[in-house]
Amino acid sequence: MTSTGLGSLPGDDIREWTRVLLDAVDIPFLAELPARPYGDMVSRAVAVLTELAADLQPAGWRLTGGSDPRASLDQRRARSLLAEDLDVLEELADGYTGPLKLQLTGPWTLAATVELPRGDKVLADYGARRDLAEALALGLGEQVASVRRRVPGAEIVVQVDEPALPAVLAGAVPTASGWGKHRSVDGPGAVELLSLVTTAAPTVIHCCAERPPIEVFTKAGAAGIAVDISLLNPAAWDQFAPAAEAGTTLYAGLIPTTGPIPDPEKAADPLVRRWRELGLDPELLKKVVITPACGLAASPSTADARRRLDLLRRTAEVVAEAAENT
Template identity: 80%
Template sequence: MGSLPGEDLREWTKVLFEVVSIPFLPELPAQPYGDMVSRAVGLLTDLALDLQPAGWRLTGGTDPRASLDQRRARSRLLEDLDILEEFADGYTGPLKIQTVGPWTLAATVELPRGDKVLADHGARRDLAEALAHGLQEHVAEVRRRVPGADLVVQLDEPGLPAVLAGAVPTASGWGKHRSVDGPGAVELLSRVLEAAEPAITLVHCCAARPPVEVFTKAGAGGVAVDISLLTDAAWEQIGLAVEAGTLLYAGVVPTTGSLPNPEQAATPLVRRWRELGLDPALLKEVVITPACGLAGSPSPVDARRRLELLRSTAEVVAEKAEE
């Protein structure tokens, strides 16, 4: 879904163009400034941030006063794009890039005087606007470097369920930030998704009850979820979304533990699809993915094996849809 183990981005980029149907610009958290939040900070050309022991923090300045750490994060991103451009020379087809969504970013980045951006309505709006602007520039840059690509833009929102539930701790640890309502969540998420147009968009959230309705109302073309975690209520929301035209990115290949065979990986998805009475023709359109990012895999070899399993699992799903 984006993150991979190790520090060799060049080797991973080569592997992705060989192994998966939708290659992507990988995130390598083991590298300095290679994690998903630092990658997003590298996009924020309208806001200045610095890196503290507790994480990234707004400094209250604008881009010309960006900290050394922010400049390094931006430099890392540009170096990664150089490698992508090299391996994607002459490539045509789908190509995915990803960044943290506005709500997870607001629940992670701190204000200049402490606490999360989430606590300040104006600050979180400014952060979302800066992210939208940075993403728009990023999309344009990738299009320039890989003109034959059909871009897919993924927003990672692992923190949004906690934001909606009012479960994000305050800086003191004694309380929780006030919950955000559905319309408010849709508004900022929609702003960032619009910045990616005309690329295909999806929102990724590995949770038992991902807020699928928020994602679809915000205009996401697809939702990416971990199939093994979903509750019955979540499946009902996914069923409604799929029938309305939303593309499902189904995380069926586990990120750790024993590696299933293609039949084993496909079975939970196919079984639930049939239980919900969903159209088999729509099952053929489901994109098969790892359950979540693979940065936690014990080794690059293990992560590659899980990526290699995706094609054969997709073939099994397609065959089951015909039965």
């Protein structure tokens, strides 16, 4: 059994968190620290967009309609922060070998968040959202190549965060006026753009929802799916079962991000119980990666977040033991 986190963490000390993550989890990752200016998940993605320019408005990020990467001071600052974090990773991961995870906001969540130059979301414009997805894929490829040069022993894994995709598919993303909703996107259309960002490295798609679009994720080329186990409804489990049997790895969000910290047995129980109810192969349960339910940025302190990360491996041991006894 293995463990990892899902990206965001509290505080602003990237150096200390990088040290912690290289030791505390089985799949270390480049932390996102949204407490810092330009450290949130959308700003990280905008930093990766080497072919599109954007600036930061009071309502959030907006494309500026140009391709000059120097067009926006905010975008340059986001890129600078990402570069500094990669420098820290290169220094502290010197000699590291093994899996290493990078997180990136997915094309549909980005399209539902970033605005067009004239207003409204990129989601409203078919051509613009494709341009955004292509630029994101290109930038991701460059980032993966850079990390491979910086940490030669790393086996890169990419986590694509798509919290907004269920709303995109359901036609539930509000328009700029707030009076209407953007038109829904069908499954094949969602797969088309999402598949652009699954080719740079083995990719895990993360979506905390009651019914994440698992079929869309697998058709887009996801090697793994990260979910909050406490949220999944029976229909989602019914979709996941054939995916697991086809080789898709489950990243099981078992450790709550806030509130009381459970013991390992209590944390593992929802996964083990449901696995047995579905009659899934116990050998596949051994391949599940244990994670927090979502990012840990909302933890009240770095010490609290560290305790939740420390619980991951102990929970993984309980799950592994349960697999042996199933």
